[in-house]
Amino acid sequence: MQFMLLFSRQGKLRLQKWYVPLSDKEKKKITRELVQTVLARKPKMCSFLEWRDLKIVYKRYASLYFCCAIEDQDNELITLEIIHRYVELLDKYFGSVCELDIIFNFEKAYFILDEFLLGGEAQETSKKNVLKAIEQADLLQEVSTEVYYHHCKATAIGVHHRVFGLSL
Amino acid sequence: MPAVSKGDGMRGLAVFISDIRNCKSKEAEIKRINKELANIRSKFKGDKALDGYSKKKYVCKLLFIFLLGHDIDFGHMEAVNLLSSNKYTEKQIGYLFISVLVNSNSELIRLINNAIKNDLSSRNPTFMCLALHCIANVGSREMAEAFAGEIPRILVAGDTMDSVKQSAALCLLRLYKTSPDLVLMGEWTSRVVHLLNDQHMGVVTAAISLITCLSQKNPDEFKTCVSLAVSRLSRIVSSASTDLQDYTYYFVPAPWLSCKLLRLLQCYPPPEDGAVKGRLVECLETILNKAQEPPKSKKVQHSNAKNAILFEAISLIIHYDSEPNLLVRACNQLGQFLQHRETNLRYLALESMCTLASSEFSHEAVKTHIETVINALKTERDVSVRQRAADLLYAMCDRSNAKQIVAEMLSYLETADYSIREEMVLKVAILAEKYAVDYSWYVDTILNLIRIAGDYVSEEVWYRVIQIVINRDDVQGYAAKTVFEALQAPACHENMVKVGGYILGEFGNLIAGDPRSSPLVQFNLLHSKFHLCSVPTRALLLSAYIKFINLFPETKSTIQEVLRSDSQIRNSDVELQQRAVEYLKLSSIASTDVLATVLEEMPPFPERESSILAKLKKKKGPGAVSVNELEEGKREGGELNGGGERGGDSSRSGALSLLSLLSPSQHPPSSQCLMLHSRAPRMVALRRSHCSSVDLHGFTCLFE
Numbered sequence: 001m002q003f004m005l006l007f008s009r010q011g012k013l014r015l016q017k018w019y020v021p022l023s024d025k026e027k028k029k030i031t032r033e034l035v036q037t038v039l040a041r042k043p044k045m046c047s048f049l050e051w052r053d054l055k056i057v058y059k060r061y062a063s064l065y066f067c068c069a070i071e072d073q074d075n076e077l078i079t080l081e082i083i084h085r086y087v088e089l090l091d092k093y094f095g096s097v098c099e100l101d102i103i104f105n106f107e108k109a110y111f112i113l114d115e116f117l118l119g120g121e122a123q124e125t126s127k128k129n130v131l132k133a134i135e136q137a138d139l140l141q142e143v144s145t146e147v148y149y150h151h152c153k154a155t156a157i158g159v160h161h162r163v164f165g166l167s168l
Numbered sequence: 169m170p171a172v173s174k175g176d177g178m179r180g181l182a183v184f185i186s187d188i189r190n191c192k193s194k195e196a197e198i199k200r201i202n203k204e205l206a207n208i209r210s211k212f213k214g215d216k217a218l219d220g221y222s223k224k225k226y227v228c229k230l231l232f233i234f235l236l237g238h239d240i241d242f243g244h245m246e247a248v249n250l251l252s253s254n255k256y257t258e259k260q261i262g263y264l265f266i267s268v269l270v271n272s273n274s275e276l277i278r279l280i281n282n283a284i285k286n287d288l289s290s291r292n293p294t295f296m297c298l299a300l301h302c303i304a305n306v307g308s309r310e311m312a313e314a315f316a317g318e319i320p321r322i323l324v325a326g327d328t329m330d331s332v333k334q335s336a337a338l339c340l341l342r343l344y345k346t347s348p349d350l351v352l353m354g355e356w357t358s359r360v361v362h363l364l365n366d367q368h369m370g371v372v373t374a375a376i377s378l379i380t381c382l383s384q385k386n387p388d389e390f391k392t393c394v395s396l397a398v399s400r401l402s403r404i405v406s407s408a409s410t411d412l413q414d415y416t417y418y419f420v421p422a423p424w425l426s427c428k429l430l431r432l433l434q435c436y437p438p439p440e441d442g443a444v445k446g447r448l449v450e451c452l453e454t455i456l457n458k459a460q461e462p463p464k465s466k467k468v469q470h471s472n473a474k475n476a477i478l479f480e481a482i483s484l485i486i487h488y489d490s491e492p493n494l495l496v497r498a499c500n501q502l503g504q505f506l507q508h509r510e511t512n513l514r515y516l517a518l519e520s521m522c523t524l525a526s527s528e529f530s531h532e533a534v535k536t537h538i539e540t541v542i543n544a545l546k547t548e549r550d551v552s553v554r555q556r557a558a559d560l561l562y563a564m565c566d567r568s569n570a571k572q573i574v575a576e577m578l579s580y581l582e583t584a585d586y587s588i589r590e591e592m593v594l595k596v597a598i599l600a601e602k603y604a605v606d607y608s609w610y611v612d613t614i615l616n617l618i619r620i621a622g623d624y625v626s627e628e629v630w631y632r633v634i635q636i637v638i639n640r641d642d643v644q645g646y647a648a649k650t651v652f653e654a655l656q657a658p659a660c661h662e663n664m665v666k667v668g669g670y671i672l673g674e675f676g677n678l679i680a681g682d683p684r685s686s687p688l689v690q691f692n693l694l695h696s697k698f699h700l701c702s703v704p705t706r707a708l709l710l711s712a713y714i715k716f717i718n719l720f721p722e723t724k725s726t727i728q729e730v731l732r733s734d735s736q737i738r739n740s741d742v743e744l745q746q747r748a749v750e751y752l753k754l755s756s757i758a759s760t761d762v763l764a765t766v767l768e769e770m771p772p773f774p775e776r777e778s779s780i781l782a783k784l785k786k787k788k789g790p791g792a793v794s795v796n797e798l799e800e801g802k803r804e805g806g807e808l809n810g811g812g813e814r815g816g817d818s819s820r821s822g823a824l825s826l827l828s829l830l831s832p833s834q835h836p837p838s839s840q841c842l843m844l845h846s847r848a849p850r851m852v853a854l855r856r857s858h859c860s861s862v863d864l865h866g867f868t869c870l871f872e
Contacts, residue, residue: 016235021307021346028237045550046511076516077476078427081417084469104185106235107228110264119304119342121377123334124370125424126414133331137294140256 001120002069011035014102019120048076059083063099178225224258231265244271251283267305281314293329300335304342312347324359334374341378364396369415376428383435394436398448401429405451419464423473430480434487455481456497492529499533506540518556525563534564542576562595570603581620589624594784597629607643622661628779630667639772645678647671652685655693665697666705673712677719687720703741714751718767
């Protein structure tokens with residue numbers, strides 16, 4: 001995998017993971033163009049498209065688009081399931097994850113991703129093991145006050161972002 | 169709702185994020201951000217040393233601001249400081265910051281590498297993983313230099329924990345990809361292969377990605393992985409859905425690992441060992457069989473996982489290209505998918521069949537699906553699927569179906585997306601040439617291409633049609649007639665004028681007998697387009713005019729009149745002016761013999777590798793021409809050279825081909841034009857122009 005982008009329907013980038021070295025300028029350009037291309041796709045279209053010399057695999061979960069760029073020889077369907085597995089992990093971790101969770105806990109989204117994928121390849125495909133690793137890390141943290149962002153979430157402006165609707 | 173206590177909340181961060189979200193305009197957002205940046209800057213510069221928590225909070229805020237899209241030019245030092253904290257969350261944030269905001273300051277790099285080194289040798293698996301993740305995320309050369317020796321050791325050491333092994337494997341992969349020269353093969357390589365036998369599936373999953381990449385560059389070193397991979401795959405494929413526990417995904421056993429194993433096997437030819445090969449074939453057959461069984465679950469995840477393995481298995485079968493039975497079965501399976509309700513599967517089936525089409529075992533089987541594919545081309549709503557269908561038609565084209573396929577592609581071209589037109593044009597041109605039995609069909613096809621998608625018809629394409637017409641006596645008359653008719657259209661594309669101008673200039677005499685296409689009519693037709701054309705086309709037309717004077721002396725005065733006009737001999741463009749002046753002079757001073765010699769009909773072009781094929785290959789899409797086809801094109805191209813080369817031309821240099829891929833801009837403009845000097849020159853007319861410029865007027869004069 002070369003990179004993974006998560007963005008909202010308004011084109012706001014919520015997560016960007018780059019597995020190839022690129023300059024900031026190139027990253028911005030790619031993001032801009034690709035977001036536009038994917039957002040222009042209609043709902044019934046297939047989840048794959050060719051873009052520059054890469055294959056793009058994308059899927060929408062509620063208000064977020066998950067978009068991966070893979071190389072010519074990579075397997076598209078399994079990439080779709082990588083996306084799904086990542087959503088499952090987020091869902092289990094946050095409990096019915098929605099876009100706001102990723103906005104307010106963006107660093108956690110990156111940590112979880114790193115336990116699952118590393119260098120663009122699947123590192124651990126057992127859901128249990130990935131979650132265990134994250135929980136262990138969490139246990140190492142200082143126990144502290146309740147997460148303040150509950151409050152922020154309740155008062156945040158904007159549309160109620162529906163949960164991803166995973167029935168697991 | 170999210171679970172409570174996900175570690176420390178970092179209230180300040182949450183408040184800040186909230187504030188940003190509440191900003192009603194971009195300006196408000198920038199203002200809020202600048203305020204925060206100023207605050208953080210002062211805190212970092214402040215006298216009071218910040219505690220770990222605060223530092224972490226501010227570094228995290230900076231990270232957030234950066235990820236929003238704003239530039240951050242400070243905070244690296246503080247992030248690096250966090251690395252040496254013994255609090256996990258602080259380390260974590262520090263590592264995240266430096267992985268995202270990579271900095272090339274050498275002092276910082278030194279400090280970062282030190283911190284990583286400490287964490288790697290800490291023997292704390294969580295800290296080791298953090299460090300490995302960072303190296304994998306950054307993958308810089310400096311890190312490779314510092315750690316490329318250490319990581320293989322960690323990977324194969326007996327006492328390394330599984331999770332660390334997983335991270336180490338992929339970390340090493342990243343370093344190998346970016347700095348292959350720094351990852352040296354050694355004792356560890358054979359032990360890495362044995363990780364394929366590890367009992368921890370996660371370790372195998374991670375290690376196999378590393379092994380696959382290493383095998384591609386060092387196949388001999390890693391070839392023992394093949395039999396191990398086959399055993400592993402066999403065990404997975406034949407396992408019940410409950411065997412692999414958490415590695416079963418929606419009733420599919422270890423789909424990621426299965427796909428990776430099948431990918432690894434594609435790095436090698438079919439196994440030589442009979443037992444191993446037998447086992448593998450059995451595996452592949454099982455996978456193909458399973459595709460026919462009713463699904464164990466209605467969920468799309470189940471079918472995606474199952475089909476992911478199926479498609480990878482088909483890729484392997486195609487790669488081996490040696491088991492006819494499997495190839496035909498694969499083709500049939502793909503044929504089923506071509507009509508599946510799910511668009512994704514239709515897309516992938518079309519894509520996969522493209523590769524199948526080039527195998528001699530399955531080429532015929534692929535062709536049986538032609539109607540389905542044509543239907544897809546016409547009716548699929550998704551443009552990406554239509555494009556795959558077009559690619560497949562191109563791949564399955566041969567003598568038996570060429571006319572049908574070219575016709576379908578031409579009609580598709582009329583409504584195709586602009587982004588794909590150029591590639592489609594190249595493909596139609598290649599097919600038309602390659603499978604032409606009747607060259608008037610070829611000429612029609614190319615002229616149709618120009619009519620339908622003139623803007624996308626590159627020079628290689630129309631040069632080629634001219635070359636072929638020149639080389640084949642039998643189609644010259646037809647070409648002249650057809651091009652003459654095409655030019656009658658009120659709005660014809662400039663490329664048509666170029667082709668028409670050239671062909672009429674050479675072969676207009678073949679249709680001059682008919683009063684509807686008499687010389688003057690031809691001239692007027694061409695000249696009516698003159699003012700609409702760009703400079704290079706006009707230059708070409710001027711050459712056509714002088715050829716007319718030679719072919720049809722009765723047009724001489726009319727044409728001279730045109731050449732003499734101010735808009736020609738005083739044209740602001742040097743090339744046009746020069747040609748007008750020189751042609752005018754040539755037509756007045758040269759005797760008919762000299763004129764006939766200078767403007768003799770173009771001899772056949774020597775055969776060269778088709779530049780169109782090379783150009784298509786450069787476009788590099790799936791369905792693009794393979795190198796084999798290029799070679800084939802070279803061989804088949806010999807058929808085109810109808811008349812044999814007319815001799816005596818010493819100028820024909822092998823190096824420069826009119827149809828070479830060098831863009832015209834790389835050559836000086838046709839400076840080798842006629843150069844008239846006041847003293848009488850001794851002209852040595854050369855038959856071939858040395859520059860690949862747009863103009864094919866085809867002769868150069870050297871003055872001795």
